[in-house]
Amino acid sequence: MDKETKLKLITACAECMIRHAEELTALDQAIGDGDHGLNMKRGFEALLADATVLSDKPLPDMLKAIGTQLVMKVGGASGPLYGTLFMALAKEIDDTPSLPSASAAFASAIEAVKARGKSELGQKTMLDVLIPVHRVWVTGGGTGLALAAQAAAEATVPMKAIRGRASFLGDRSIGHMDPGARSSQLLIETITTVLGA
Amino acid sequence: MANVGIVIVSHSAKVAEGAADMVRQMVGDEVPLAWAGGNSDGGLGTDVGHILAAIDAAWSAAGVAILVDLGGAETNSEMAIEMLDEARQKRIAICNAPIVEGAVIAATEASGGSPLDIVKQTAEELYPQ
Amino acid sequence: MTAHKASASHEETTRGSALLTNAVGLHARPSVKLTQLAKTYQAIVSVATEPTGPWIDAKSPVKIMRVKAPKGTTLYFEASGEDAVSAVAALVDLVERRFDEAEEEGHG
Numbered sequence: 018m019d020k021e022t023k024l025k026l027i028t029a030c031a032e033c034m035i036r037h038a039e040e041l042t043a044l045d046q047a048i049g050d051g052d053h054g055l056n057m058k059r060g061f062e063a064l065l066a067d068a069t070v071l072s073d074k075p076l077p078d079m080l081k082a083i084g085t086q087l088v089m090k091v092g093g094a095s096g097p098l099y100g101t102l103f104m105a106l107a108k109e110i111d112d113t114p115s116l117p118s119a120s121a122a123f124a125s126a127i128e129a130v131k132a133r134g135k136s137e138l139g140q141k142t143m144l145d146v147l148i149p150v151h152r153v154w155v156t157g158g159g160t161g162l163a164l165a166a167q168a169a170a171e172a173t174v175p176m177k178a179i180r181g182r183a184s185f186l187g188d189r190s191i192g193h194m195d196p197g198a199r200s201s202q203l204l205i206e207t208i209t210t211v212l213g214a
Numbered sequence: 215m216a217n218v219g220i221v222i223v224s225h226s227a228k229v230a231e232g233a234a235d236m237v238r239q240m241v242g243d244e245v246p247l248a249w250a251g252g253n254s255d256g257g258l259g260t261d262v263g264h265i266l267a268a269i270d271a272a273w274s275a276a277g278v279a280i281l282v283d284l285g286g287a288e289t290n291s292e293m294a295i296e297m298l299d300e301a302r303q304k305r306i307a308i309c310n311a312p313i314v315e316g317a318v319i320a321a322t323e324a325s326g327g328s329p330l331d332i333v334k335q336t337a338e339e340l341y342p343q
Numbered sequence: 344m345t346a347h348k349a350s351a352s353h354e355e356t357t358r359g360s361a362l363l364t365n366a367v368g369l370h371a372r373p374s375v376k377l378t379q380l381a382k383t384y385q386a387i388v389s390v391a392t393e394p395t396g397p398w399i400d401a402k403s404p405v406k407i408m409r410v411k412a413p414k415g416t417t418l419y420f421e422a423s424g425e426d427a428v429s430a431v432a433a434l435v436d437l438v439e440r441r442f443d444e445a446e447e448e449g450h451g
Contacts, residue, residue: 088262088293092254097293240372322375322404326382339405
């Protein structure tokens with residue numbers, strides 16, 4: 018992957034998270050501790066500040082550095098989850114990945130997030146976007162991912178939270194989109210737009 | 215060999231510091247000891263950076279036993295461990311024990327020179343087997 | 344304050360006992376000191392609050408902490424092995440020294 022593309026990816030994702038920080042905060046205030054927007058903004062602002070250095074690295078190194086930054090700067094519950102996602106992706110991915118190999122790397126990153134968060138599909142978490150999107154990727158060859166992400170995020174609205182802070186709300190978590198699902202959707206949309214997928 | 219080090223990770227800096235104070239008062243200074251508590255804003259929560267710093271401060275060739283309170287402390291401790299080099303990763307154990315009593319018991323066991331697996335096992339006796 | 348000094352019998356077991364006279368008895372910090380001291384010996388060392396047991400491993404901090412024997416209880420020691428005699432003597436002495444605690448109420 019060339020430097021320009023990597024730079025575009027980082028910049029676009031950061032700008033997206035900054036733009037949506039209030040929305041993510043509002044979602045997290047409904048069913049969490051209200052800091053998801055702020056946390057993601059802080060983490061991605063740090064990536065933006067380092068964008069030039071990051072985009073100079075080979076893709077695996079870049080992803081690992083992104084993961085580490087997100088762990089350290091996002092904080093909350095999402096920091097380790099997003100950090101793990103990127104760090105695990107970094108372990109499996111090539112510098113110029115093919116679609117199938119990137120898909121396989123994504124699959125193992127999802128497993129790593131499951132292990133980190135001790136969660137499964139259907140518990141109203143970011144996995145409820147990541148897993149369906151990955152399925153569409155595998156069957157559809159890389160197109161339709163943004164739409165799949167949107168549908169998946171919306172599907173979290175009626176779910177009952179079983180993991181994380183929201184799970185303490187029980188039934189009251191129903192009727193609200195999961196903030197981690199929403200931020201995942203936004204990132205997937207941004208990435209697919211930049212990559213023209 | 216040096217004694218196993220003890221790291222206390224709580225959502226509350228006060229709890230972590232207080233537990234560390236109790237360990238020192240009850241067990242003494244022969245065991246490397248460090249604590250991490252609160253998030254980066256100083257509120258309740260845990261912070262991977264703080265945990266990494268505590269692991270480093272309490273590091274011993276014999277390894278480190280970590281005591282945690284609620285879920286997030288454990289998750290962030292696991293995250294911290296994963297970010298260390300492999301040699302260190304193998305010598306860190308998170309104990310499934312109550313944070314305060316576990317820290318005291320772990321430190322007591324460590325002060326006698328017990329290896330990491332025994333320190334962890336002993337602290338874990340506090341929970342019903 | 345009475346203490347039955349360590350005596351080696353014709354079996355391998357050494358026995359001794361001491362009365363808890365410190366204010367908190369065998370509470371948290373005394374438990375820690377007892378186990379730390381026991382661990383410095385090779386011998387297998389046990390403690391009981393009755394002369395017939397049940398016997399508790401003196402090197403186990405969790406088990407000793409659960410004994411919670413109050414002031415006025417007699418602790419019985421049994422040890423076997425190389426340094427059993429020294430172990431029992433040292434433990435009896437620790438109890439008799441009131442675990443080197445300052446005698447204030449409320450100290451754990």
